[in-house]
Amino acid sequence: MSRDDNQYLGEFEQLVLLAVLQLGSDARALDIRRELDEQAKLLEWEVEDTTPPRGGLPRRRFVVTKAGLAALRTSRQVVANLSRGLERLLEKS
Numbered sequence: 599m600s601r602d603d604n605q606y607l608g609e610f611e612q613l614v615l616l617a618v619l620q621l622g623s624d625a626r627a628l629d630i631r632r633e634l635d636e637q638a639k640l641l642e643w644e645v646e647d648t649t650p651p652r653g654g655l656p657r658r659r660f661v662v663t664k665a666g667l668a669a670l671r672t673s674r675q676v677v678a679n680l681s682r683g684l685e686r687l688l689e690k691s
Contacts, residue, residue, distance in 0.1 A: 609673075613634060613637075614630065617630050617633040617634050617637070618630060620633060621633055639665050639666070641662060641663060641666055642660070642663055643658045643661070644658070646658070646659050
């Protein structure tokens, strides 16, 4: 897959890439998720009982942590501050 050199990486993409680099040859989906859970601490999750339509696969219910909510509020405020007064320029023509 080819990517443009100027492509912006969001914070989540950066976290995933950093987790993969930290894990090295152990970078598998569950290990990446565990690394993100342990290091970023923005989400918590718990396993719920399975249901027959899921074929025995457990369901996970996610909750945003206090740290995650604070980070989201800060991030939104930064975007709002930088966007203030630019509504006309940013609106779709």
